[in-house]
Amino acid sequence: MIARRVRYEIVSxxxxxxxxxxxxxxxxxxxxxxxxxPFGPPxxxxxxxxxxxxxxxxxxxFADGAVPVAWVTSGFPVEMLRPLGFHTVxxxxxxxxxxxxxxxxxxxxxxxxxxxxxxxxxYARADLGSVATGKTPVGRLPxxxxxxxxTNICQxxxxxxxxxxxxxxxxxxxxxxxxxxxxAQPHLLAYVAYQLRELTETAERVAGSKVDRxxxxxTMRLAREGTRLWAECLRxxxxxxxxxxxxxxxxxxxxxxxxxxxxxxxxxYRMLRDxxxxxxxxxxxxxxxxxxxxxxxxxxxxxxxxxxxxxxxxNGFNIVCATxxxxxxxxxxxxxxxxxxxxxxxxxxxxxxxxxxxxxxxIMKRLCREYGATGAIFxxxxxxxxxxxxxxxxxxxxxSEEGVKGLLLEADHADxxxxxxxQAYNRLHAFMExxx
Amino acid sequence: xxxxxxxxxxxxxARKKLGHKTVVVLPVHYPRELxxxxxxxxxxxxxxxxxxxxxxxxRIQAYTCAVVRxxxxxxxxxxxxxxxxxxxxxxxxxxxxxxTLAPDFGGWGKPALRFLHPxxxxxxxxxxxxxxxxxxxxxxxxxxTGRPLALPRLAEAxxxxxxxxxxxxxxxxxxxxxxxxxxxxxxxxRRGEFLVPxxxxxxxxxxxxxxxxxxxxxxxxxxxxxxxxxxxTLLDSLASSGAFVAADDYAAVGRRVPxxxxxxxxxxxxxxxxxxxxxxxxxxxxxxxxxRMEHMETLYRRSGSAxxxxxxxxxxxPELFDVPAIRRRFARIGAPLLYLEGELEASLxxxxxxxxxxxxxxxxxxRNAP
Ligand code: SF4
Ligand code: SF4
Numbered sequence: 001m002i003a004r005r006v007r008y009e010i011v012s013x014x015x016x017x018x019x020x021x022x023x024x025x026x027x028x029x030x031x032x033x034x035x036x037x038p039f040g041p042p043x044x045x046x047x048x049x050x051x052x053x054x055x056x057x058x059x060x061x062f063a064d065g066a067v068p069v070a071w072v073t074s075g076f077p078v079e080m081l082r083p084l085g086f087h088t089v090x091x092x093x094x095x096x097x098x099x100x101x102x103x104x105x106x107x108x109x110x111x112x113x114x115x116x117x118x119x120x121x122x123y124a125r126a127d128l129g130s131v132a133t134g135k136t137p138v139g140r141l142p143x144x145x146x147x148x149x150x151t152n153i154c155q156x157x158x159x160x161x162x163x164x165x166x167x168x169x170x171x172x173x174x175x176x177x178x179x180x181x182x183x184a185q186p187h188l189l190a191y192v193a194y195q196l197r198e199l200t201e202t203a204e205r206v207a208g209s210k211v212d213r214x215x216x217x218x219t220m221r222l223a224r225e226g227t228r229l230w231a232e233c234l235r236x237x238x239x240x241x242x243x244x245x246x247x248x249x250x251x252x253x254x255x256x257x258x259x260x261x262x263x264x265x266x267x268x269y270r271m272l273r274d275x276x277x278x279x280x281x282x283x284x285x286x287x288x289x290x291x292x293x294x295x296x297x298x299x300x301x302x303x304x305x306x307x308x309x310x311x312x313x314x315n316g317f318n319i320v321c322a323t324x325x326x327x328x329x330x331x332x333x334x335x336x337x338x339x340x341x342x343x344x345x346x347x348x349x350x351x352x353x354x355x356x357x358x359x360x361x362x363i364m365k366r367l368c369r370e371y372g373a374t375g376a377i378f379x380x381x382x383x384x385x386x387x388x389x390x391x392x393x394x395x396x397x398x399x400s401e402e403g404v405k406g407l408l409l410e411a412d413h414a415d416x417x418x419x420x421x422x423q424a425y426n427r428l429h430a431f432m433e434x435x436x
Numbered sequence: 437x438x439x440x441x442x443x444x445x446x447x448x449x450a451r452k453k454l455g456h457k458t459v460v461v462l463p464v465h466y467p468r469e470l471x472x473x474x475x476x477x478x479x480x481x482x483x484x485x486x487x488x489x490x491x492x493x494x495r496i497q498a499y500t501c502a503v504v505r506x507x508x509x510x511x512x513x514x515x516x517x518x519x520x521x522x523x524x525x526x527x528x529x530x531x532x533x534x535x536t537l538a539p540d541f542g543g544w545g546k547p548a549l550r551f552l553h554p555x556x557x558x559x560x561x562x563x564x565x566x567x568x569x570x571x572x573x574x575x576x577x578x579x580x581t582g583r584p585l586a587l588p589r590l591a592e593a594x595x596x597x598x599x600x601x602x603x604x605x606x607x608x609x610x611x612x613x614x615x616x617x618x619x620x621x622x623x624x625x626r627r628g629e630f631l632v633p634x635x636x637x638x639x640x641x642x643x644x645x646x647x648x649x650x651x652x653x654x655x656x657x658x659x660x661x662x663x664x665x666x667x668x669t670l671l672d673s674l675a676s677s678g679a680f681v682a683a684d685d686y687a688a689v690g691r692r693v694p695x696x697x698x699x700x701x702x703x704x705x706x707x708x709x710x711x712x713x714x715x716x717x718x719x720x721x722x723x724x725x726x727x728r729m730e731h732m733e734t735l736y737r738r739s740g741s742a743x744x745x746x747x748x749x750x751x752x753x754p755e756l757f758d759v760p761a762i763r764r765r766f767a768r769i770g771a772p773l774l775y776l777e778g779e780l781e782a783s784l785x786x787x788x789x790x791x792x793x794x795x796x797x798x799x800x801x802x803r804n805a806p
Pocket of ligand 2: 503
């Protein structure tokens, strides 16, 4: 245990950072590269983002047996785990990486043979496939000591983590956040807060240590600040031209999801915000010739991000705002370091995916107005039902009430097998023609 | 009009004449006792099966289950207009989505009730939450009927439904001793989805008198698990292949019979809250997957089943996620398994019928092998 801990610390504090520094040195003077038409110059911060992600997964390879490891869903109140020194793994984030690397079909097929349906969430299939085969683009994922699932993004994670619990034979903590119609009722908040207190007990047992309440308060403060910083990054997109593309923002979302409540996360977003604001001041756009500004709804199509953004950018279209990235800039502001459980309950039940359609529509309208979006792409995500149900009506209402033109683009966030490229691009071109 | 709709319409009209309100209920789990106590008639809506009634199904993507798409089409086309409200239990992401889509964006203009049930395990917080949800639902029903909940009435309703549940449990667990065919048995059990409880109880009691001491079902005993026995012709195909349902783990049927019954007395709302935690494992409620597998294996062995049919709805995440675990568990005990995926079709396709027949034949041959 001690030897493993030492190895983990050496990798995460010395070897990893040294490798990153060497890489920086190797690339010194090269900058982030020049603009590649039809895009503006790439963001310098992207390099730092890659370093952060690489370091996180590198440390992860040595985490099990060294520090407690938790696998957590993206909407889980991870702040509660930080003071206990958990190394956290986000299977959804890992699923996105698998998708970008086009590994999902192979991983999914492995579990389809066990009886998992191809209709299930692509992240879940990628993760279960990775668990079953040991294949991953990040080298190795540490074995969990604790599984943490919060139903505020969907019920799917509950079914998925139940299966993981059977596989790994480790405790599963479910934070059940019943759906909010209108505003959350007091008994609902009390229920979630109670579960958060129970979570602390379980996590303490697994970690073999006690939560330091001051450290918890500080983590909560950092999480709230991180949310604010992320919101500031997004707000830079209100400028014309937007200093980045929505597709960039999907990638830069990773720290607020996976490193929320840490100093590294906040330092990163300060850097990104400053760079974005500097680009705004200099009139540098994410798309070289931004003509039409769009809203994106639902998860990204990870495996096709580059192609899709290129087609849009070539025609002067830029995704300037997204309900997905915005979701991480909203609820975190409710966190109060003085009341970790109570405020986390409030913050985590009020996330976008846990709220009714009128709320979603109000957010879309606000985003379109604030960011000057005149069109919207609704990614109808085959394997993410909670995000997709209601999109057809939302699109109609956004058009009739705000004059925002919409396109329903059927795809999948992770699995390219259900993506029909020719059909999708035909529809996309027809959509773009509507803007003249 | 299909039998499904005719029967439901007829009971709604009869209740209306008596001045009682009717609430249409989406699947799966809900506190029916509360409605009975407040003289509110409930009619469940499992689809309905068959093609959607009207264009509104197109407002939900085709990769969503037929239960939800058909329900939206049915509500929006006025199929449930005779009812006074709809209840959306917190079953899954799809019903959760429907519970805001239809009332908020069109399709259902009358009151929309919701019942959120916990997805984790039992415990003080979960019980307190269910209790609070029950109180809230009672308040909403009081608004609908103009009468508050009377706790003694609730205690009576709990007793009435316990009698119903016991009889349903008996008929299912002693299936082999009952002369009735599957189609008749399931028609009877599913009449509970829309009949007035007293009437359902009376029918069940008559049927239960047919339970003998001797095994009368001689066909190939099979266990079924899945969502809802639709199309009901599945049961006909089983019967004509020489099989019968010896154990039931359908969400709509067997999984709604409690495993234990609370003692009389105490606060009826607490008793009703406790019932939520005495039900058989159901993935729509979350809970430990191993516990569910254990339960299914017990059901299988106790019933003397010789094979398992897994009959799920396409795109149904709660059910589909458990399929590999079911496959593993039943492979381990050497149980033959047939997997069927449906979309609330009006009848079984010829291909499925052939698969069913072949399966029954194979199970029978295995059973009779020396
Ligand atoms: S992609 Fe959708 S279904 Fe999958 S985990 Fe995320 S919210 Fe849930
Ligand atoms: S069939 Fe499955 S997905 Fe559809 S409503 Fe029922 S539980 Fe939900």
